[in-house]
Amino acid sequence: MVQDKTLGSRIFDAVNYSLLVIIALVTFLPFIHVIAGSFTTVGELAQKQFVIIPTVWSLDAYKYIFSTNTIMKSMGVSIGVTIFGTLFSMVLTALMAYGLSRRDLDGRRGIMFMVVFTMLFSGGMIPSFLVVKELGLIDSLAALIVPTAINAFNLIIMRNFFQNLPDGLEESAKMDGCSDWGILLRIVIPLSMPAIATISLFYAVTYWNTYMTAILYLNDAAKWPVQVILRQIVILASGLAADTSGMDDFVRPPEQTVKMAVIVVATVPILLVYPFLQKHFAKGALLGSIKG
Amino acid sequence: MMRDTAVGNEMVTKPKQSSELKRRLIKNRALYQMILPGFLFFVIFKYIPMGGLFIALQDYQPYLGILNSPWVGFEHFERLFTEPMFFTILRNTLLLFLMNLLFYFPIPIILALMLNEVRRDAFKRIVQTIVYIPHFMSWVIIVSISFVMLSMDRGIINELLVLMGLEKVNFLMSNEWFRPMYVLQIIWREAGWGTIIYLAAMAAIDPGLYEAARIDGANRFRQIWHITLPSIRSVIMVLLILKIGDVLELGFEHIYLLLNSMNREVAEIFDTYVYTAGLRQGQFSYSTAVGFFKSVVGLILVMGANWLSKKAGEEGIY
Numbered sequence: 192m193v194q195d196k197t198l199g200s201r202i203f204d205a206v207n208y209s210l211l212v213i214i215a216l217v218t219f220l221p222f223i224h225v226i227a228g229s230f231t232t233v234g235e236l237a238q239k240q241f242v243i244i245p246t247v248w249s250l251d252a253y254k255y256i257f258s259t260n261t262i263m264k265s266m267g268v269s270i271g272v273t274i275f276g277t278l279f280s281m282v283l284t285a286l287m288a289y290g291l292s293r294r295d296l297d298g299r300r301g302i303m304f305m306v307v308f309t310m311l312f313s314g315g316m317i318p319s320f321l322v323v324k325e326l327g328l329i330d331s332l333a334a335l336i337v338p339t340a341i342n343a344f345n346l347i348i349m350r351n352f353f354q355n356l357p358d359g360l361e362e363s364a365k366m367d368g369c370s371d372w373g374i375l376l377r378i379v380i381p382l383s384m385p386a387i388a389t390i391s392l393f394y395a396v397t398y399w400n401t402y403m404t405a406i407l408y409l410n411d412a413a414k415w416p417v418q419v420i421l422r423q424i425v426i427l428a429s430g431l432a433a434d435t436s437g438m439d440d441f442v443r444p445p446e447q448t449v450k451m452a453v454i455v456v457a458t459v460p461i462l463l464v465y466p467f468l469q470k471h472f473a474k475g476a477l478l479g480s481i482k483g
Numbered sequence: 484m485m486r487d488t489a490v491g492n493e494m495v496t497k498p499k500q501s502s503e504l505k506r507r508l509i510k511n512r513a514l515y516q517m518i519l520p521g522f523l524f525f526v527i528f529k530y531i532p533m534g535g536l537f538i539a540l541q542d543y544q545p546y547l548g549i550l551n552s553p554w555v556g557f558e559h560f561e562r563l564f565t566e567p568m569f570f571t572i573l574r575n576t577l578l579l580f581l582m583n584l585l586f587y588f589p590i591p592i593i594l595a596l597m598l599n600e601v602r603r604d605a606f607k608r609i610v611q612t613i614v615y616i617p618h619f620m621s622w623v624i625i626v627s628i629s630f631v632m633l634s635m636d637r638g639i640i641n642e643l644l645v646l647m648g649l650e651k652v653n654f655l656m657s658n659e660w661f662r663p664m665y666v667l668q669i670i671w672r673e674a675g676w677g678t679i680i681y682l683a684a685m686a687a688i689d690p691g692l693y694e695a696a697r698i699d700g701a702n703r704f705r706q707i708w709h710i711t712l713p714s715i716r717s718v719i720m721v722l723l724i725l726k727i728g729d730v731l732e733l734g735f736e737h738i739y740l741l742l743n744s745m746n747r748e749v750a751e752i753f754d755t756y757v758y759t760a761g762l763r764q765g766q767f768s769y770s771t772a773v774g775f776f777k778s779v780v781g782l783i784l785v786m787g788a789n790w791l792s793k794k795a796g797e798e799g800i801y
Contacts, residue, residue, distance in 0.1 A: 197702075199702050199703070200702070200703055203600070203702075203703040203704075204600070204602075207597055207600050207601065208601070208606070210597065211597055211598070211601065211606075211610050212610075214594070214610070214614065215609070215610045215613040215614060218613055218614050218616070218617060218671065218675065219613050219616070221628050221629075221632060221671075222616070222628070224632065224639060225628055225631060228631075236637060237637060283520050283521050283524060284521070286517040286518070286520060286521060287517065287518050287520070287521030287522070289514075289517055290514040290515065290517040290518035290521075291518065293511075293514055295507070295511070296511055296514055297504060297507055297508060297511070302518065302522065305525060305530075306525060309525060309529040309530075311782055311785055311786075312533070312778055312781075312782045313529065313532065313533070313778060314529070314530075314531075314532025314533040314534070314535050314536055314778075315532070315536070315757065315771065315774030315775065315777070315778055316735075316754070316757050316758060316761065316762075316770075316774055317535075317538075317757065317761040317762070317767055317770050317771040317774055318531075318532035318533070318534075318535030318536055318538065318771060318774075319528065319532040319535075320761070320762060321532075321535055321538075321549075321767070322527065322528065322531050322532050322535065326527075337524075337528075338528050339528075340524050340528075341521055341524050341525070346521070370513060371511070371513035371514055371517075372513050372516075372517075375517065396619055399621075400620075400621030400622075400623075400624075402621055402622065402623050402736055403735060403736050403739075406739075407758075407762065418621050418623040418624075419623075421623050421624070421627055422623050422626075422627070422740065425627040425630055425631060426623075426626060426627060426630055426740060447631065447634075447636070447637050450627070450631055451631060454624060454627050454628060454631065457621075457623070457624055458620060458624055461619050461620060462616075465616065465619065
């Protein structure tokens, strides 16, 4: 493309670039502030109004966190739910998506409609709660996984991906006497690893961020995932919310640095997978938005 | 394909058709086995709850169950429409939606236009990488970070206000600050991510158009106004319509996290009301009625928006 070198165009670029830098900074500074704050002392935070690089480094907040049972236990719960949830969701989603991707299947359109309709209408919070309760899942960690196992959006993305694999693959495998299970496990799944990785990351982030199902279905504080504990420590400890159940462990409001450290601990796993996320997610989002 | 040929053949008799179907069902049984677990998931966790909406017409008692609880007709709906809280919730919902539409919706478009003007790919990628990050954080994290920064006790924002000689503001407990805070948090979390679809649409624009415009002496603003914006018009329309269909989906988690006894007057929406009345106070039937009302209005809005979109000559969303 021919570059436009007029003065007006240069001014435009200068302003545009500067604004974008400011936007990026404003987006990211809160994270930096919290991360930096978590590595310093309460005194330092009180003196310096804005900590980006602390002058006094301290691991006190983290020492405190790792010494408390509650936070460590909730981390364990979150990690477990993320791993098992992602596996469970992925198996269910991939199986159903593959079945629905085969054009010769009777009832395929009906089942697809059934799936899409759930994106438009739902029974809502209370009837769902009653179903989970009847199944005896209240206060069990399975309540964080099973009731939200398949995301209709992810299912559709996965099905579209399978549908776009060349038909010839299946036909030739069939001629060689391969069963449908054989085709799925030996041919389709190995060819679909990029899509499976993307959707797995989608699920993993959702499970790590699980909050709502936990407050709906878990009364037992010992089973709360880290997001719920984070809320107890940061939001409720500000003495704001009306609901103070489960506050017994934090009689004394935690220090600002401890709050920041808990936020960091709950955030870091996402930041660690973020490079992978970013690579695949934009594609996933586009696929879904166009075909969903 | 197979079905079409079978139906197309006029000589095929009914019994033969059903045996043909049976043969196909048996042949494809492995595929049905694969679908079954997912199918059961949708039935149990999506469709049984829809059936459970009937308790909105009952006086549901947990120990009696749905079969034995007494039927009360539309009593709960009548109560909903006469409850003073109903109008508060409706007003809050509409106001939050309007603010969302006015102050959030244009931002991803503007940001995408700005990013689209960047010619240095590395710079563009760095900015994109940074502005997408908050999208992957849970609302708990977004709200927690805001709380830490806005707190009266050593919150950075209040410290800055003091530094500038202003008075501290109790952002978290105030009615006036709730709505701006809600919208700003949405902008922080979603504005970057929201650019993706626009940027993809802009990438498809023929570069020749810009060159022609430049030869005609159009400056950068005019190029944006006359080429970029018209090219993404239909994408903007579709997203706008989707948004309108989503009026009632303001985000339970987000609002619930911001909700406290001081701002309930402006922050309570349908979802949080259902949660409090149903799960906290045990009014299962009444809260189901509230949720049902919300779901039906939501469904009508989505379908209406879709109809409008098709009417306007744009692609529908389904």
